[in-house]
Amino acid sequence: MKACRILAGFLAGCLFGAGLVVSHMIDPLKVLGFLDIAGDWDPSLAFVMAGAIPAAAIGVALGHRARHPLYAPAFAQPPRQPVNARLLTGAALFGAGWGLAGYCPGPALAALGNGAPGTAIFVAAMLAGMAAFRWMPAR
Amino acid sequence: MTNFTPISAAIGGILIGLSTAWLWLTLGRVAGISGILGGITRTAAGWRLAFLAGLIGTPVVFALAGGTVAWRAPDTSWPILIAAGLLVGFGTRLGSGCTSGHGVCGLARLSPRSIAATLTFMLTAALVVFMIRHGIGH
Numbered sequence: 001m002k003a004c005r006i007l008a009g010f011l012a013g014c015l016f017g018a019g020l021v022v023s024h025m026i027d028p029l030k031v032l033g034f035l036d037i038a039g040d041w042d043p044s045l046a047f048v049m050a051g052a053i054p055a056a057a058i059g060v061a062l063g064h065r066a067r068h069p070l071y072a073p074a075f076a077q078p079p080r081q082p083v084n085a086r087l088l089t090g091a092a093l094f095g096a097g098w099g100l101a102g103y104c105p106g107p108a109l110a111a112l113g114n115g116a117p118g119t120a121i122f123v124a125a126m127l128a129g130m131a132a133f134r135w136m137p138a139r
Numbered sequence: 140m141t142n143f144t145p146i147s148a149a150i151g152g153i154l155i156g157l158s159t160a161w162l163w164l165t166l167g168r169v170a171g172i173s174g175i176l177g178g179i180t181r182t183a184a185g186w187r188l189a190f191l192a193g194l195i196g197t198p199v200v201f202a203l204a205g206g207t208v209a210w211r212a213p214d215t216s217w218p219i220l221i222a223a224g225l226l227v228g229f230g231t232r233l234g235s236g237c238t239s240g241h242g243v244c245g246l247a248r249l250s251p252r253s254i255a256a257t258l259t260f261m262l263t264a265a266l267v268v269f270m271i272r273h274g275i276g277h
Contacts, residue, residue: 002185004165005165005166005185005186006185006186006189007189008161008162008165008166008186009162009166009185009186009187009188009189009190009193010186010189010190010192010193011161011193012158012159012161012162012165012170012190012193013158013189013190013191013192013193013194013195013196013197014193014194014196014197015154015155015157015158015161015193016154016155016158016159016170016172016190016193016194016197016239017193017194017195017196017197017198018151018154018197018201019151019152019153019154019155019156019157019158020151020155020194020198021151021197021198021201021206021208021209021210022147022150022151022154023147023148023150023151023152023154023155024141024144024147024148024151024209025148025151026198026208026209026210027141027209027210027211028211028212028213028214028215029141029211029213029214030141030209032268033141035261035264035265035267035268036265036268036269036272037265037269038269038272038273039272039273042141042142042143043143043145044141044143044144044145044147044148045148047145047148047149047152048148048149048151048152048155049152049242049243049246050149050152051148051149051150051151051152051153051155051156052152052153052155052156052159052243052247053156053243053246053247054156054247055152055153055155055156055157055159055160056156056159056160056163056170056243056244056247057156057247057248058156058160059156059157059159059160059161059163059164059247060160060163060247060248062160062164063163063164063167066164068167069163069164069165069166069167070164070165070166071165071166072165072166072167072168074167075163075167076167076168076169078169078235078245078250078252081252082252083251083252083255086233086234087234087235087252087255087256088234088255088256088259089230089233089234090229090230090231090232090233090234090235090256091230091234091241091255091256091257091259091260091263092230092234092259092260092263093226093229093230093233093234094226094227094230094231094234094237094260094263095230095259095260095261095262095263095264095266095267096226096230096263096264096267097222097223097224097225097226097227097228097230098223098227098238098260098263098264098267099263099264099265099266099267099268099271100215100219100220100222100223100226100267100271101213101215101219101220101223101224101227102213102215103213103223103224103227104172104227104237104238104239105172105173105176105227105231105237105238105239106172106194106237106238106239108224108227109172109176109191109194109195110194110195110197110198110210111198111210111212112195113195113196113198113199113202113210114208114210114211114212116211116212117212117217118212118213118215118217118220119210119212119213121217121220121221121224122213122220122221122223122224122227123224124224125220125221125222125223125224125225125228126224126225126227126228127176127224127228128224128225128228129224129225129226129227129228129229129230129232130173130176130177130228130229130231130232131228132225132228132229133228133229133232133233134177134232
Protein backbone atom coordinates (compact mmCIF):
# COMPACT_ATOMS: atom_id res chain seq x y z
CA MET A 1 0.00 0.00 0.00
CA LYS A 2 2.75 2.44 1.00
CA ALA A 3 4.80 1.53 -2.08
CA CYS A 4 1.72 1.97 -4.25
CA ARG A 5 1.08 5.43 -2.78
CA ILE A 6 4.66 6.51 -3.39
CA LEU A 7 4.60 5.12 -6.93
CA ALA A 8 1.27 6.85 -7.64
CA GLY A 9 2.69 10.16 -6.43
CA PHE A 10 5.83 9.69 -8.51
CA LEU A 11 3.83 8.94 -11.66
CA ALA A 12 1.66 12.03 -11.10
CA GLY A 13 4.79 14.15 -10.75
CA CYS A 14 6.26 12.67 -13.95
CA LEU A 15 3.05 13.39 -15.88
CA PHE A 16 2.95 16.93 -14.51
CA GLY A 17 6.60 17.56 -15.39
CA ALA A 18 6.10 16.13 -18.89
CA GLY A 19 3.08 18.41 -19.35
CA LEU A 20 5.13 21.46 -18.40
CA VAL A 21 7.90 20.47 -20.85
CA VAL A 22 5.54 19.68 -23.75
CA SER A 23 3.46 22.84 -23.22
CA HIS A 24 6.63 24.99 -22.83
CA MET A 25 5.16 26.41 -19.61
CA ILE A 26 8.56 25.60 -18.07
CA ASP A 27 9.74 28.78 -19.86
CA PRO A 28 9.04 31.86 -17.70
CA LEU A 29 9.17 34.17 -20.72
CA LYS A 30 6.42 32.17 -22.40
CA VAL A 31 4.23 32.60 -19.32
CA LEU A 32 5.00 36.34 -19.27
CA GLY A 33 4.06 36.42 -22.96
CA PHE A 34 0.59 35.22 -21.93
CA LEU A 35 0.29 37.72 -19.09
CA ASP A 36 1.39 40.59 -21.37
CA ILE A 37 -2.02 41.23 -22.89
CA ALA A 38 -1.06 44.72 -24.12
CA GLY A 39 2.12 43.47 -25.79
CA ASP A 40 2.84 40.72 -28.32
CA TRP A 41 0.27 38.43 -26.67
CA ASP A 42 0.93 34.66 -26.66
CA PRO A 43 -2.37 32.93 -25.74
CA SER A 44 -0.71 29.49 -25.34
CA LEU A 45 -1.31 29.30 -21.57
CA ALA A 46 -5.07 29.52 -22.15
CA PHE A 47 -4.78 26.41 -24.35
CA VAL A 48 -2.87 24.63 -21.56
CA MET A 49 -5.76 25.38 -19.21
CA ALA A 50 -8.28 24.32 -21.88
CA GLY A 51 -6.51 20.95 -22.13
CA ALA A 52 -5.90 20.47 -18.42
CA ILE A 53 -9.26 21.42 -16.89
CA PRO A 54 -11.46 18.95 -18.86
CA ALA A 55 -8.94 16.13 -18.29
CA ALA A 56 -8.95 16.90 -14.56
CA ALA A 57 -12.76 17.18 -14.57
CA ILE A 58 -13.04 13.64 -15.98
CA GLY A 59 -10.98 12.48 -12.99
CA VAL A 60 -13.24 14.35 -10.57
CA ALA A 61 -16.35 12.88 -12.24
CA LEU A 62 -14.94 9.34 -12.04
CA GLY A 63 -14.14 10.01 -8.39
CA HIS A 64 -17.82 10.67 -7.67
CA ARG A 65 -18.56 7.05 -8.61
CA ALA A 66 -15.86 5.61 -6.35
CA ARG A 67 -16.35 5.14 -2.64
CA HIS A 68 -12.70 5.90 -1.99
CA PRO A 69 -9.49 6.44 -4.00
CA LEU A 70 -7.51 3.41 -5.13
CA TYR A 71 -4.77 3.73 -2.51
CA ALA A 72 -6.31 5.92 0.19
CA PRO A 73 -9.24 5.54 2.63
CA ALA A 74 -10.98 8.78 1.56
CA PHE A 75 -10.91 11.71 -0.85
CA ALA A 76 -9.25 14.72 0.79
CA GLN A 77 -11.95 17.25 -0.11
CA PRO A 78 -10.68 20.81 0.31
CA PRO A 79 -12.53 22.45 3.24
CA ARG A 80 -15.70 24.27 2.27
CA GLN A 81 -15.11 27.90 3.11
CA PRO A 82 -16.51 31.11 1.68
CA VAL A 83 -14.52 33.41 -0.59
CA ASN A 84 -12.79 35.56 2.03
CA ALA A 85 -10.17 38.28 2.35
CA ARG A 86 -7.43 35.78 3.20
CA LEU A 87 -8.01 33.84 -0.03
CA LEU A 88 -8.07 36.96 -2.21
CA THR A 89 -5.08 38.60 -0.48
CA GLY A 90 -3.03 35.44 -0.89
CA ALA A 91 -4.05 35.11 -4.54
CA ALA A 92 -3.15 38.77 -5.20
CA LEU A 93 0.29 38.41 -3.54
CA PHE A 94 0.92 35.24 -5.53
CA GLY A 95 -0.19 36.95 -8.73
CA ALA A 96 2.20 39.85 -8.12
CA GLY A 97 5.15 37.47 -7.69
CA TRP A 98 4.06 35.43 -10.72
CA GLY A 99 3.97 38.58 -12.85
CA LEU A 100 7.39 39.72 -11.63
CA ALA A 101 9.25 36.51 -12.53
CA GLY A 102 6.98 34.44 -14.80
CA TYR A 103 7.31 31.50 -12.42
CA CYS A 104 4.57 29.82 -10.46
CA PRO A 105 5.52 26.90 -8.16
CA GLY A 106 5.24 24.01 -10.68
CA PRO A 107 7.35 25.41 -13.52
CA ALA A 108 9.94 26.83 -11.10
CA LEU A 109 10.52 23.39 -9.55
CA ALA A 110 10.40 21.61 -12.91
CA ALA A 111 13.07 23.99 -14.27
CA LEU A 112 15.52 23.37 -11.39
CA GLY A 113 17.45 20.95 -13.60
CA ASN A 114 18.50 23.81 -15.90
CA GLY A 115 21.23 24.62 -13.38
CA ALA A 116 20.65 28.36 -13.74
CA PRO A 117 21.22 30.43 -10.58
CA GLY A 118 18.12 32.54 -11.28
CA THR A 119 15.81 29.52 -11.07
CA ALA A 120 17.46 28.24 -7.88
CA ILE A 121 17.27 31.68 -6.27
CA PHE A 122 13.56 31.95 -7.06
CA VAL A 123 12.86 28.48 -5.60
CA ALA A 124 14.88 29.27 -2.46
CA ALA A 125 12.95 32.51 -1.97
CA MET A 126 9.67 30.68 -2.58
CA LEU A 127 10.52 28.13 0.13
CA ALA A 128 11.45 31.00 2.45
CA GLY A 129 8.09 32.63 1.75
CA MET A 130 6.29 29.38 2.60
CA ALA A 131 8.32 29.05 5.80
CA ALA A 132 7.53 32.66 6.73
CA PHE A 133 3.83 31.87 6.41
CA ARG A 134 4.19 28.89 8.71
CA TRP A 135 6.02 30.96 11.33
CA MET A 136 3.53 33.82 11.19
CA PRO A 137 2.11 33.98 14.73
CA ALA A 138 -1.56 34.89 14.24
CA ARG A 139 -3.57 33.79 11.27
CA MET B 140 8.63 37.39 -27.22
CA THR B 141 7.34 33.85 -27.78
CA ASN B 142 5.34 32.18 -30.52
CA PHE B 143 1.76 31.01 -30.11
CA THR B 144 1.88 27.19 -29.87
CA PRO B 145 -1.72 26.01 -29.41
CA ILE B 146 -1.24 22.30 -30.23
CA SER B 147 1.72 21.60 -27.93
CA ALA B 148 0.08 23.77 -25.27
CA ALA B 149 -3.14 21.75 -25.37
CA ILE B 150 -1.29 18.40 -25.39
CA GLY B 151 0.85 19.50 -22.45
CA GLY B 152 -2.28 20.73 -20.72
CA ILE B 153 -3.95 17.35 -21.15
CA LEU B 154 -0.90 15.68 -19.52
CA ILE B 155 -1.18 18.09 -16.58
CA GLY B 156 -4.90 17.37 -16.32
CA LEU B 157 -4.25 13.61 -16.43
CA SER B 158 -1.71 14.03 -13.63
CA THR B 159 -4.39 15.81 -11.59
CA ALA B 160 -7.01 13.15 -12.36
CA TRP B 161 -4.58 10.35 -11.51
CA LEU B 162 -3.57 11.86 -8.16
CA TRP B 163 -7.24 12.38 -7.26
CA LEU B 164 -8.31 8.84 -8.20
CA THR B 165 -5.35 7.04 -6.61
CA LEU B 166 -4.59 9.09 -3.50
CA GLY B 167 -7.64 11.38 -3.27
CA ARG B 168 -5.37 14.41 -3.28
CA VAL B 169 -5.55 17.72 -5.11
CA ALA B 170 -2.50 18.15 -7.37
CA GLY B 171 -1.59 21.58 -6.11
CA ILE B 172 2.13 22.14 -6.32
CA SER B 173 2.23 24.76 -3.55
CA GLY B 174 0.21 22.49 -1.25
CA ILE B 175 2.39 19.46 -2.02
CA LEU B 176 5.56 21.49 -1.45
CA GLY B 177 4.16 23.04 1.74
CA GLY B 178 3.34 19.56 3.08
CA ILE B 179 6.71 17.86 2.65
CA THR B 180 7.67 18.29 6.31
CA ARG B 181 4.53 16.44 7.48
CA THR B 182 4.61 12.82 8.50
CA ALA B 183 3.68 10.31 5.79
CA ALA B 184 4.87 12.76 3.16
CA GLY B 185 6.40 10.00 1.02
CA TRP B 186 4.05 10.48 -1.92
CA ARG B 187 4.72 14.24 -1.88
CA LEU B 188 8.49 13.73 -2.09
CA ALA B 189 7.94 11.17 -4.86
CA PHE B 190 5.72 13.63 -6.75
CA LEU B 191 8.40 16.33 -6.51
CA ALA B 192 11.08 13.87 -7.64
CA GLY B 193 8.99 13.06 -10.72
CA LEU B 194 8.25 16.74 -11.38
CA ILE B 195 11.90 17.81 -11.15
CA GLY B 196 13.37 14.64 -12.69
CA THR B 197 11.20 14.32 -15.79
CA PRO B 198 12.49 17.47 -17.55
CA VAL B 199 16.06 16.33 -16.78
CA VAL B 200 15.35 12.96 -18.40
CA PHE B 201 13.81 14.74 -21.41
CA ALA B 202 16.96 16.82 -21.80
CA LEU B 203 19.32 13.86 -21.31
CA ALA B 204 17.37 11.90 -23.94
CA GLY B 205 18.11 14.67 -26.42
CA GLY B 206 14.73 16.42 -26.22
CA THR B 207 14.35 20.18 -26.32
CA VAL B 208 13.46 21.59 -22.92
CA ALA B 209 12.68 25.32 -22.95
CA TRP B 210 13.77 25.84 -19.35
CA ARG B 211 15.74 29.06 -19.74
CA ALA B 212 16.22 31.11 -16.60
CA PRO B 213 13.97 34.12 -15.96
CA ASP B 214 15.07 37.35 -17.57
CA THR B 215 14.86 39.13 -14.21
CA SER B 216 17.39 40.67 -11.79
CA TRP B 217 18.18 38.70 -8.63
CA PRO B 218 16.59 41.16 -6.15
CA ILE B 219 13.34 41.05 -8.16
CA LEU B 220 13.54 37.23 -8.34
CA ILE B 221 13.91 37.06 -4.56
CA ALA B 222 10.94 39.39 -4.05
CA ALA B 223 8.93 37.37 -6.57
CA GLY B 224 9.78 34.05 -4.90
CA LEU B 225 8.84 35.37 -1.45
CA LEU B 226 5.50 36.66 -2.81
CA VAL B 227 4.75 33.37 -4.60
CA GLY B 228 5.68 31.25 -1.57
CA PHE B 229 3.81 33.32 1.00
CA GLY B 230 0.85 34.16 -1.26
CA THR B 231 0.15 30.58 -2.34
CA ARG B 232 0.08 29.42 1.29
CA LEU B 233 -2.12 32.31 2.43
CA GLY B 234 -4.42 31.81 -0.55
CA SER B 235 -4.37 28.00 -0.22
CA GLY B 236 -3.24 27.30 -3.75
CA CYS B 237 -1.59 28.28 -7.00
CA THR B 238 -2.07 27.83 -10.75
CA SER B 239 -2.39 24.05 -10.39
CA GLY B 240 -4.48 23.65 -7.24
CA HIS B 241 -6.88 26.53 -7.94
CA GLY B 242 -6.38 27.03 -11.68
CA VAL B 243 -6.62 23.41 -12.84
CA CYS B 244 -8.02 21.21 -10.08
CA GLY B 245 -10.23 23.86 -8.49
CA LEU B 246 -11.74 24.97 -11.78
CA ALA B 247 -12.31 21.32 -12.73
CA ARG B 248 -14.25 20.95 -9.45
CA LEU B 249 -16.09 24.24 -10.16
CA SER B 250 -15.06 25.51 -6.72
CA PRO B 251 -16.22 29.13 -6.19
CA ARG B 252 -13.12 29.81 -4.08
CA SER B 253 -10.82 28.57 -6.82
CA ILE B 254 -12.65 30.58 -9.48
CA ALA B 255 -12.26 33.73 -7.36
CA ALA B 256 -8.60 32.97 -6.60
CA THR B 257 -7.76 32.22 -10.25
CA LEU B 258 -9.37 35.44 -11.48
CA THR B 259 -7.51 37.37 -8.78
CA PHE B 260 -4.03 36.02 -9.48
CA MET B 261 -4.48 36.21 -13.25
CA LEU B 262 -5.58 39.86 -13.07
CA THR B 263 -2.88 40.82 -10.56
CA ALA B 264 -0.15 39.13 -12.59
CA ALA B 265 -1.34 40.78 -15.83
CA LEU B 266 -1.41 44.14 -14.06
CA VAL B 267 2.16 43.71 -12.76
CA VAL B 268 3.40 42.70 -16.23
CA PHE B 269 1.62 45.69 -17.74
CA MET B 270 3.27 48.07 -15.27
CA ILE B 271 6.72 46.57 -15.89
CA ARG B 272 6.51 46.42 -19.67
CA HIS B 273 4.23 49.32 -20.56
CA GLY B 274 3.97 51.46 -17.43
CA ILE B 275 6.05 54.36 -16.16
CA GLY B 276 9.34 54.69 -18.04
CA HIS B 277 8.08 53.06 -21.23
